[in-house]
Amino acid sequence: MTALPPPSPSRDLRLDFFRGLALWWIFLNHIPNNDFSWLTSRNFGFSDATEIFVFISGYSAALAYRRPMLQQGFGFTTLHVWRRCWQLYVAHLILFLFYTAQIGYVAERFGNPMYMEEMNVTRLLDAPHLALLEALLLEFRPANMDVLPMYIVLLGVFPPLLWLLLRRPGWAFGLSAALFVLVRLTGINLPAYPPGSGWFFNPFAWQFLFVLGAVCALRPEVLQGLARWRRPLDVAAVLYLLLAGLIVASWQLPALERWVPEALAEWMYPIDKTSLDVLRLLHFLALAHLAMRLIPRHAAFLHSRWAWPALICGRKALEVFCLGIFLSFAAYLVLIEFGGSLGLQLAVSVAGIGAMVGLAYVLCWYTARAARMAATSKEAKAR
Amino acid sequence: MSLRLQILSPSSCRLRWRHRLRALAGSLLLVSGTACALAGNDPAAAVVAEAPCGVPTGLLQHNPPLRNVAKALNGKRLKVLVWGTRSTAGAGTSGTDQAYPAHLRARLAERYPGVALEVEVLSQPGQTATQMVRGLQPEVIARKPDLVVWQTGSADAVRNTSLQEFGRAVSRALKTLRGRNIDVMLMDMQYGPYSDLLANFRPYRGYLWWASRQEDVALLPRYQIMELWEEQGRFDLGTEDRKLQRVNADAIHACLGDLLGWMVIDATERAAGPTDDQR
Numbered sequence: 001m002t003a004l005p006p007p008s009p010s011r012d013l014r015l016d017f018f019r020g021l022a023l024w025w026i027f028l029n030h031i032p033n034n035d036f037s038w039l040t041s042r043n044f045g046f047s048d049a050t051e052i053f054v055f056i057s058g059y060s061a062a063l064a065y066r067r068p069m070l071q072q073g074f075g076f077t078t079l080h081v082w083r084r085c086w087q088l089y090v091a092h093l094i095l096f097l098f099y100t101a102q103i104g105y106v107a108e109r110f111g112n113p114m115y116m117e118e119m120n121v122t123r124l125l126d127a128p129h130l131a132l133l134e135a136l137l138l139e140f141r142p143a144n145m146d147v148l149p150m151y152i153v154l155l156g157v158f159p160p161l162l163w164l165l166l167r168r169p170g171w172a173f174g175l176s177a178a179l180f181v182l183v184r185l186t187g188i189n190l191p192a193y194p195p196g197s198g199w200f201f202n203p204f205a206w207q208f209l210f211v212l213g214a215v216c217a218l219r220p221e222v223l224q225g226l227a228r229w230r231r232p233l234d235v236a237a238v239l240y241l242l243l244a245g246l247i248v249a250s251w252q253l254p255a256l257e258r259w260v261p262e263a264l265a266e267w268m269y270p271i272d273k274t275s276l277d278v279l280r281l282l283h284f285l286a287l288a289h290l291a292m293r294l295i296p297r298h299a300a301f302l303h304s305r306w307a308w309p310a311l312i313c314g315r316k317a318l319e320v321f322c323l324g325i326f327l328s329f330a331a332y333l334v335l336i337e338f339g340g341s342l343g344l345q346l347a348v349s350v351a352g353i354g355a356m357v358g359l360a361y362v363l364c365w366y367t368a369r370a371a372r373m374a375a376t377s378k379e380a381k382a383r
Numbered sequence: 384m385s386l387r388l389q390i391l392s393p394s395s396c397r398l399r400w401r402h403r404l405r406a407l408a409g410s411l412l413l414v415s416g417t418a419c420a421l422a423g424n425d426p427a428a429a430v431v432a433e434a435p436c437g438v439p440t441g442l443l444q445h446n447p448p449l450r451n452v453a454k455a456l457n458g459k460r461l462k463v464l465v466w467g468t469r470s471t472a473g474a475g476t477s478g479t480d481q482a483y484p485a486h487l488r489a490r491l492a493e494r495y496p497g498v499a500l501e502v503e504v505l506s507q508p509g510q511t512a513t514q515m516v517r518g519l520q521p522e523v524i525a526r527k528p529d530l531v532v533w534q535t536g537s538a539d540a541v542r543n544t545s546l547q548e549f550g551r552a553v554s555r556a557l558k559t560l561r562g563r564n565i566d567v568m569l570m571d572m573q574y575g576p577y578s579d580l581l582a583n584f585r586p587y588r589g590y591l592w593w594a595s596r597q598e599d600v601a602l603l604p605r606y607q608i609m610e611l612w613e614e615q616g617r618f619d620l621g622t623e624d625r626k627l628q629r630v631n632a633d634a635i636h637a638c639l640g641d642l643l644g645w646m647v648i649d650a651t652e653r654a655a656g657p658t659d660d661q662r
Contacts, residue, residue: 269597
């Protein structure tokens with residue numbers, strides 16, 4: 001812990017903390033049959049870790065690329081952002097490789113035709129060259145591997161958006177909101193394979209949350225403007241979260257389901273994840289509002305040792321995210337091989353989060369060292 | 384995301400660990416004891432009946448009356464079309480005569496002797512709901528069935544296609560079929576100990592559940608039922624023994640066919656009976 005440099009005072013530690021938490025939840029949620037995924041936010045309301053991840057990604061992308069955009073100009077910043085996209089793309093392909101290997105292993109080991117034929121896995125194994133082509137085009141995105149492609153697309157078009165956000169924030173926000181409304185009304189989506197279908201996470205809809213994050217980062221005064229509505233907002237957020245909690249609980253407890261009025265159910269369902277249902281968006285905003293109210297920017301908690309593991313995971317988000325996806329595959333294999341007892345589920349969940357924290361620590365340590373080395377060699381050269 | 388997760392019989396408060404944890408999640412919002420007590424007091428839940436193969440009837444509670452089937456039976460004929468992907472053709476079983484449609488036919492033939500009974504199978508391997516619905520008119524309606532058993536969702540989940548499109552395709556097809564006076568029953572995906580590796584079924588199952596309520600058609604929750612069987616130890620779904628795999632597949636299809644038959648007969652009798660069930 002001592003090896004890490006102190007964070008710059010301007011950095012909002014809450015970002016790192018909640019992003020780290022979201023990464024843990026994504027890991028837990030991606031292990032099928034893991035009972036501990038019931039501890040994550042998606043079981044208490046409409047939104048889940050994806051919303052947190054996308055919003056904070058927009059927020060931190062705006063913070064990270066604002067200065068290059070202002071100082072180095074549009075061309076440089078675009079290349080800078082695209083270099084990051086390339087890293088994400090490579091990360092996605094490596095994950096795809098692991099995924100394919102895992103499928104191959106399971107098919108070889110169990111190979112029950114009752115599943116293999118029904119699930120069309122034979123297609124992946126019989127014609128891997130086609131699956132590879134689709135994966136390269138981001139069209140083949142197996143389950144749990146669709147957050148990264150969406151993030152790549154969002155980041156890829158971010159430079160012109162940031163340019164506009166810095167000059168005409170109102171226009172940029174208006175455009176983004178208009179596109180969101182258009183998607184909600186028409187359902188337009190990026191194409192996927194097979195022809196005629198769309199992405200699981202519709203980037204045209206999810207961009208709105210990304211832009212919302214960016215606006216909050218670039219125009220904090222907008223949030224301060226809301227401060228005088230603080231009390232009513234608090235009450236509204238709490239009420240909405242309670243209501244959402246009751247609705248979600250009614251999915252588990254049939255006794256509660258009877259209490260959900262039919263007209264409400266008719267209007268509310270299905271709560272759409274593909275195109276970011278407004279109920280989900282509101283749920284996330286309510287959650288974010290209360291989180292910000294409960295944990296102020298300079299809360300002592302954020303500097304405590306309890307927050308530290310999540311904090312460093314959030315700081316190395318891409319690497320930790322990829323490791324998390326890989327680990328969820330691995331954890332699943334362990335559960336298949338050794339039977340999914342509750343103790344084993346606990347063990348793989350804890351071990352996985354431990355590994356994520358471990359990687360984040362090593363990376364933080366390494367980058368801090370590398371930065372110090374670069375600084376000293378520059379000093380030496382200056383002399 | 385609208386979804387309905389693993390629910391054992393609502394009257395059962397003897398929950399296994401998984402269910403206990405899930406209940407715990409709910410109980411942070413509500414005292415789950417109250418919920419259990421509520422369920423226990425409910426007259427409908429007090430009937431602890433079992434459908435074939437140890438499936439609690441609570442899982443099959445949503446089973447609206449099949450009026451067109453009842454009408455067809457009055458005319459001493461019935462045509463059922465089982466429309467699905469490869470499992471409908473009996474993937475993994477020892478033959479199509481062991482697949483669930485054959486068992487459904489047997490149950491119906493047994494219950495309705497003297498009826499000109501026709502059970503046709505339309506298997507479209509690897510097709511998503513959207514693709515299947517494209518063939519609705521020429522492939523399904525043109526065959527003039529009285530009842531369509533529609534098994535779908537597997538390919539959509541494996542392909543990870545847009546939930547919105549999936550939901551829209553399902554709802555549109557259900558509406559069209561019901562508009563043509565064709566009864567429908569839905570069937571969702573198979574559960575397997577490693578099928579979650581290949582696809583995330585949760586949201587797609589949620590959409591099927593919602594569509595079945597919205598369009599008022601029955602849904603055979605195959606996924607939940609197979610998961611329950613695995614937990615009961617009725618079948619070893621994770622076995623590596625090829626022979627045992629086939630024996631299991633045959634037995635599972637037999638159970639599914641029996642369950643479907645049970646549901647069809649139950650819903651038909653309620654449609655034909657003097658008092659329509661107000662469920």
